[in-house]
Amino acid sequence: MHAHVDPVRFREAMRLTASGVTVVTSDGPSGPAGLTASTFQSLSMDLLSVMVCIHVESRNLSAILKNRVFVANVLAVDQEKIASRFAQSLQGRPDDRFAHEQWRAIVTGAPALYGALCNFDCTVTNVFTHASHKIVVGEVLAVEVSGAEPLIYSNRAYRALKAAIDQPHSA
Incomplete structure (x- = not known):
């Protein structure tokens, strides 16, 4: 069964969802x-x-597929510029984008970003194709966590989480 969903409406709805920001x-x-x-x-x-x-x-x-390793660097709230830099099309050499930040190797040798909310160091174990995307599966060999606050992306903008304020509920 296939329902007709307007692709524009689907894109608009997906744009409203909030997610963490990850540089791979x-x-x-x-x-x-x-x-x-x-x-x-x-x-x-x-x-x-x-x-x-x-x-x-x-x-x-x-x-990434030829190297067979990657780090998923989940960004902290102060790393918006890094997210924007890695979201842009390549201008010049690929490694130019790495020159502005501090990186280190954890286990696999893939670059792990200092100050990220967390880093997941992985080997590629499987790849699936679905429509316009490859789903790359990585076995996690190491995890580092900084304790920073997460950077969030929703409705075409980077955002910070705001703590909910406890307020009395109406009866």
Whole structure:
């Protein structure tokens, strides 16, 4: 069964959802690669794994798949400029985008961003194709957590979480 959903309405609705902001980075035989991913999610606790969805036309996808490693750097609230830099099309060499921040290797050698909310260091274990995207599955080999506040993206803007204020409920 297929219902007709207006693609414009679907896009508008998806734009309203809020999510954390993740920069996926890789390094290895194909050189450095990085992009701001619109979809990053935990996948399994049985085999600690995550998934990231990358458009099939992304220049970075090929390098990530050939390198077979990546770090999902979930950004902190003060890292909006990094998200914007890695969301842009490549201008010049791919590694130019890495020059503005401090990076380190955790286990796989892929670049992990200092100060990120958390870093998930992964090896690529599986890749699936769905329509316009590749779903890249990574086994998590290491996790680092900073304790910073998360950067959120919703309705075409970066945002910070605001604490809810306890207020009495009406009876």
